[in-house]
Amino acid sequence: MVNLDDFYSDDPVAWCPGCGNYSILEALKQAFVNSGRKPHEIVIVSGIGQASKMPHYLRCNAFNGLHGRTLPVATGIKLANHELTVLAEGGDGDGYTEGGNHFIHAMRRNIDITYLVHNNKVYGLTKGQASPTSDLGYVSGTTPMGSFSPPLNPLLLAISMDCTFVARGFSGEPVHLAGLILEGLQHRGFSFIDILQNCVSFNRVNTYQWYKKRVYDIKDDPSYDPRDMGMAFRKAQEWGEKIPIGIIYRNDRPSLDEKHPAIRNLPLVKQEIDRASLEGIIEFFR
Amino acid sequence: MVNLDDFYSDDPVAWCPGCGNYSILEALKQAFVNSGRKPHEIVIVSGIGQASKMPHYLRCNAFNGLHGRTLPVATGIKLANHELTVLAEGGDGDGYTEGGNHFIHAMRRNIDITYLVHNNKVYGLTKGQASPTSDLGYVSGTTPMGSFSPPLNPLLLAISMDCTFVARGFSGEPVHLAGLILEGLQHRGFSFIDILQNCVSFNRVNTYQWYKKRVYDIKDDPSYDPRDMGMAFRKAQEWGEKIPIGIIYRNDRPSLDEKHPAIRNLPLVKQEIDRASLEGIIEFFR
């Protein structure tokens, strides 16, 4: 059995005091413990940004790569060794601007990865510029007249791509969040969790309190069926006085790693080179 | 008054005989004529692929740029001179794979551009490999075991981004298509038209006949309201025996070029440098 200590890292944390990222870290560790997976069986791929510093602060395999490029790296890892539990993690800038194309296509592939986006509605590490989830009119260094574009709705986007697991969490509800992450880890396919995260340094509107007042667990409504795409589509548009958290949409279809015949029996990384069969293909050219 | 001849180009066409692109070309010319815009008032930005050769085959300003990068170039042009009628045009590979990120963000910006995607469900110019709109199981050079991923639904994606004009046309219905394009040109904001296009060389399933049998004009249903997002969301999922063409979704919100105060009165390209005000900003540093 693993416990929280197994995931302890002594790398000093570089986040601001009061940042929502701390609770996400705790939720993540808890989900790992509950998943029963050991640190060396897990890989987190992160991008660049505050959120992306995450994997340094816990103990498991980590690939801290490029801004916006978490998902392709994670996809490569999963296909090379599907016995690993693979996560991708980054900010809203990382995932929805720089990495937007990979996001769409990872959902299409339905690769078995759990993708956590710390959505603080700003570019935190570069000092608070508008991100694609910033509100219309958000004033920042790059948008002194207020952001001209409405925020992107990542849940709606994910549903439109028939992403097989679409959820929203809140850093201020770490127990709930840990539960979501665990479900995501257990879901066979692409699990996407948009995490509302307060940024105390730059986002003065969507504060911890602001969210705390508004979020509610989607499970409170027993009639809600996340397998109903139409329902999900409507639910994903709810924002304002009431903000739903929980699993918004789910669906089952085979994940990419289940489809590749090459790895039906054994992960690629464990397969030896078959010299005889290679001789065979050379023969083909004679 | 302009007429079709004004848009005539003598550049020899490099498409296959029988390709759906020819009718798209004719529809486009017709839409231009009906729009009343003159060749020098129009710019088409295209990418790379068969579809992207289009602007050479008519007479108007053209920027034939990079694979997947039509929309940023078009955005730059529009912001620099919003008096121009700006179109972007390319294939499904160009727009939905390589250019996926720009597609999302151009819709978010709601920049006043008309975007035509020739969706032949293959990478035509590179010889028929699976594109993101290829059917599950489509066999090609890069997918010899059949495509593992389901096709992306561009209409659904566009609706989820609250794209202000979402339409589908068919190369086999050039009159209808010309009408759609004209409406797109007249729409103030981002007008997206996914054009079903037969590729005689590589797509042996979705042929002219195949589509001809299935497509119907969405206007046939008088109760259909493209301003109803929920309705649009359902309509966009219709595919198979019946395939709707027409305007699936529309919405009004200010376009990006209407928002920039710098160009409220005059296009950027016509503005002189204001030396006095520049002296002023230098003073600020004293």
Place this chain on the structure above:
Amino acid sequence: MAVDITIRIGGLAGQGMQFIGMLLGKIFTRHGYYVFTHQDVESRIRGGHNFVQVRIKDEPVFCHSQKVDILIALDRGSMDLDQPVLEPDDIMIFDVKEKGFTSDNPARLPIPMEQLAVEAGGMKIMFNSVAIGAALALLGCDLQPILDRLDEEFAARGQETVEKNRNCVISGYGYIKSNFKGTFPKKIPLAPYKKDKLFMTGSQAMALGAACSGLKFYSGYPMSPSTTIMEYLASLGRKHSIIVEPAEDEIAAINMVIGASFAGVRAMTATSGGGFCLMVEGMGLAGMTETPAVIVVAQRPGPSTGLPTRTEQGDLDFVIHASHGEFPRSVFAPGNAEQAFYTMQKAFNLADRFQTPVIVLGDQYLNDSYFTLDNLDPGRIKIDRGKIISAENMSYPVEYKRYEWDESGISPRIFPGQTEAVVYADSDEHTEAGHITESATVRKGMVVKRLRKVEGIRKEMDPPKVNGERDPDLLLVGWGSTCGALKEAADILTRNGLKTAVWHFCDLFPFPDTGLLPQISKKTRIFSVENNATGQFARTLSGQGRIMIDHRIFKFDGRPFSPWDIVNRVHRAL
């Protein structure tokens, strides 16, 4: 009599020229000859003016000849555009239906190709099989072996297709036997059938080399002329445990490759210059995280989209300096299919041993051309995966540092999940443990660690292959796909009385130890020959200070050098 005969098949895209080229190549390869086939095509699927050229020789051949002996003109365009390359005695086969062309030269040979195709095969579009029959008849080939090869190559397409094409070939063959009035002294007597040699393209050789080196993961996005590598590897996927994942763009491709490699498998991607532009950031990621990655850059004329289906050696400077900051890499440019096959092994071994990105440069001429090879021996491929700690050779308790200091610059790798250790890889400057650092001292140490590898890699770089005369009057220096043309040019020049040698570089960067370069006497005039406009390699070479280049021969019209292109330019310079 020595055989060196070239057949050009000209026509519209979509007329099956590539297939004909391949078929002829296989026939002659299996009946005693060596074949080199290259293509000159437009960036379109149907129409235009295109040709495939098949050169048949009784000894190994690695480039095309500017001399065409038989032109099979499949359309009117070819008759107009290709005929000028013919001498009066050379043959042109064309369809009698083409109007407005008359000639009393019996070597201009109208054949009712379509008509015969309809009669013999029932379909107009089989007229190219008629043309093949006719050409082979002219060349004095026996009919039966041709039909046997036809059966083999068409087998996959079903009995009916085989039958019909067979009949068309017979019909074209027979037509010549009964109607050809001229004389055509060039003959290629078919030797007895022997399935010993190989016939493949440069792309196939690269893909095969990668597969034999233990490639397990490929991700890419189609781009000419690299796509054939991806497609060939994909075709192996089901049976050979290789995953080929079509990427949404080149950025995804290189990042997937890095992910797979980090997880422990050999991984690669291929693209052309434009796609590589999008991989530049990923290349730096591989450099910083010290993740092996092999990238094939199959060049085509740039800048930008350029000429998508044509050839150039214009990307050398770019790949050598690609990505910001300073980190080690190596760059190779094999000269033919055989070298391409073995170079892939070296690329993968160096990538693993030094934990860096490795670039293999091809180009349209190398990648799309077919070569007859005596053999390729996967047994000669030794796989060296470098320093790896596995569960067996690991010391417990586990305290693993991914970037542990080592004089060589190389720290042992662990593949995540394969031991109980956890691995931190980082694109930020990092500590030995792989965590983000801000320390000036650690930074300095890490830069030194990474750059230490350069000297290690340099020791692995081979000097140029030297060919031709010792103590030559002329030295031709080149790299990559010009290899065959350079050697043949040197032979011609030597025969013309100018003792000529060739240095052909495959290992380009880091530049091999200059001490390994052969001695060159002052009298030797040195020509650098490059398929580009600015002499990129010549600059590197001069930069070494050992070699002074006297003349530069560049070609940058998108077309490859033939030996005579080089010979003529040398003569002009002298």
Place this chain on the structure above:
Amino acid sequence: MAVDITIRIGGLAGQGMQFIGMLLGKIFTRHGYYVFTHQDVESRIRGGHNFVQVRIKDEPVFCHSQKVDILIALDRGSMDLDQPVLEPDDIMIFDVKEKGFTSDNPARLPIPMEQLAVEAGGMKIMFNSVAIGAALALLGCDLQPILDRLDEEFAARGQETVEKNRNCVISGYGYIKSNFKGTFPKKIPLAPYKKDKLFMTGSQAMALGAACSGLKFYSGYPMSPSTTIMEYLASLGRKHSIIVEPAEDEIAAINMVIGASFAGVRAMTATSGGGFCLMVEGMGLAGMTETPAVIVVAQRPGPSTGLPTRTEQGDLDFVIHASHGEFPRSVFAPGNAEQAFYTMQKAFNLADRFQTPVIVLGDQYLNDSYFTLDNLDPGRIKIDRGKIISAENMSYPVEYKRYEWDESGISPRIFPGQTEAVVYADSDEHTEAGHITESATVRKGMVVKRLRKVEGIRKEMDPPKVNGERDPDLLLVGWGSTCGALKEAADILTRNGLKTAVWHFCDLFPFPDTGLLPQISKKTRIFSVENNATGQFARTLSGQGRIMIDHRIFKFDGRPFSPWDIVNRVHRAL
């Protein structure tokens, strides 16, 4: 007495060090001095160890000094980590609340900063204003002018803030006057207020230079240390008709710039090495379509993410060779804010005149540092937009060819919609009219046309600025942001008896006509000084064959050279 005094403010990110630095800079700039301020910070928003260093001189100053005279330690970390740079007589101001530190050196000056802040301003976090007051008291500055400047700088934040900070400053100032027991001979008597000189960062100078050169469109994606350029330009947007469009990624940014430029306005983007990686394909697009584009690459240590908030000159080779194929470009690296301002003009003019991409290299040291400048004169900026056909100077009937052949390689531009002509631009190889071509002849012509521009551009490239002694014993050669340190090092060396000169290159590529390089006698020992690990510029320079470099001084720990770093390394090498 000559003034050359450095104040370091050390502490946690978020403690407002940058603002203090700026404030001190403005005070001294407006009261008779020159200031240079640089920052050494971590890649985080709160916490860590960071400092800002303010150097005040009575003559122009362009780099930091390694010597710190007053340390304002805002946290315990700074006390531990920054104190070692102090000599016994140098002052450290710190909060008396920090436990575990005692010293009987009166120059280690505990002040009840937080307590005074609470008393005077009502808020703990204003303790840094107390510190400012204390430091300025030690330096013998008069109080009133300080308060006046404070009023000006805080004005935008409201009366209450002004008031409170004022009180804190007074309190700190008073505390020193009454409690400081030691002696501190270093004084900075404030001259009468004069708002004549400018005080700005390298980034601001670049942005301002661009605006004054007629920049109309900017698109970018934030990336340190370039973000400040974007933010400054955005702040001008409303009043100055500049559109700043935040891009979804760097690929979009460069393509938007190309679009805007094609449509006829001056357009630019800025990024750092990692973002530039993603612009490489777009750069080739600008090259092929012959669209002007200005790209600022503000360097930081690589490879990959590297050290995001620190400095390096590691991207020169990369930008010179970026993108596949061969096409002209130019590269500049200004040495200080003033040069940065005027270089932007040159960049835009060359981009327009030669219709190519132009790169301006900055780095964290140049971009983030503040400089006092005597003046910047927008009147000196001459805008030359190159060959343009407008509706007025156009000949009718219209038959416009975008890529019409011209000996210079430059074809006149038309902006779409501005005349009745239509314009075709193409990334494929194209005809003069801008349509896709497959012709070998056209291709050759177009390559020649594009490359013709190189010699035109080279004529515009200035030789290095030469400073210091004639016929020197030592010559220091550098480029970009090392300018200030190089000159100061040369002064020191000369004073020490080694006649030293400096060559500082701003115009880097194409390399200026070597005929323009000053004569150098054999006895002169040449040092190349670069803020990187492999000597990228030294390689280019040696490649010219005119200059032999004797010693190389590299620094690659992410920190900038101070003059003494260079002096010491020179002495060690001799």
